[in-house]
Amino acid sequence: MRDLDAGVRTALRGLDPRNVERVASHLVAAGTLLEEDPAEALAHARAARDRASRVAVVREAVGVAAYHAEDYAEAARELRAYRRMSGDESYRAVLADCERALGRPEVALRLVAEALAEAPDAVETAELRIVESGARRDLGEDAAARLVLESALGNRLDPASLQPGDTARLRLASAYADLLELQGEHERSSDWLIAIAGADTDDVTGAVDRLGIEFTDLEDELVDVQPLDDGAATPPEVVEPLPEDDHELGRSFDEEVEAEVAELLGESDPPAEGGTGTH
DSSP states (O other), X not given: OTTSOHHHHHHGGGSOHHHHHHHHHHHHHHHHHTTTOHHHHHHHHHHHHHHOTTOHXXXXXXXXXXXXXXXXXXXXXXXXXXXXXXXXXXXXXXXHHHHHHTTOHHHHHHHHHHHHTTXXXXXXXXXXXXXXXXXXXXXXXXXXXXXXXXXXXXXXXXXXXXXXXXXXHHHHHHHHHHHHHHTTOHHHHHHHHHHHHHHOTTOSSOHHHHHTOOOOOHHHHSOOOOOXXXXXXXXXXXXXXXXXXXXXXXXXXXXXXXXXXXXXXXXXXXXXXXXXXXX
């Protein structure tokens, strides 16, 4: 429950306390899995709806998950239910795009026109124009599709004019780059994508992936130096024997004993005076 934002927690307060935690857990799972596994996210959202179908945010969760899972009929149905229950009009571009996906571009264009007539903010306007361009393309009106995006981008049809943080224009530019690619202008499309990737620091447009750029962690490129194995066999140390000098230095203990025995038995000459022999 604590993983939900305050607005959703407030919306769930009207439920039976025994039901709240289960609905909340499904909503958290749906939100967490939305990008990674949209189908599983949709399953969790539906489970929440089964327990709380009269809660607007639950219907919203189902609609958003269905859209990501490409179940456009359910997405449109649930988002319309959410709009009726909450009065929130923020999903107009998504609803129009669902109509496109369902093969009804004329309906999508009508929804776009109705939404634009109410002077939405810059971000929603950009999304509506992108859907409008797509619907024109669906109808075979390629020139009109291009004109929609170029008009929305304004007079600065220059990739270098893109600025970080201008999400609306970056989204329009991304759609424009896709359209150029579809129309065979590959070099211009690539120029726009490169500029988008440079300005889109949060990668909301996915331009980096579309360019096929992969970032490598430099630490992964460093040579992995393995420590010496402490259990490895160590070759024996080679000790060079010391040369014996005239004073018989460097003889081993056994050699000293043998020499002393030989001297006692008279088998060898006694050491010279001043020598260091054993007495």
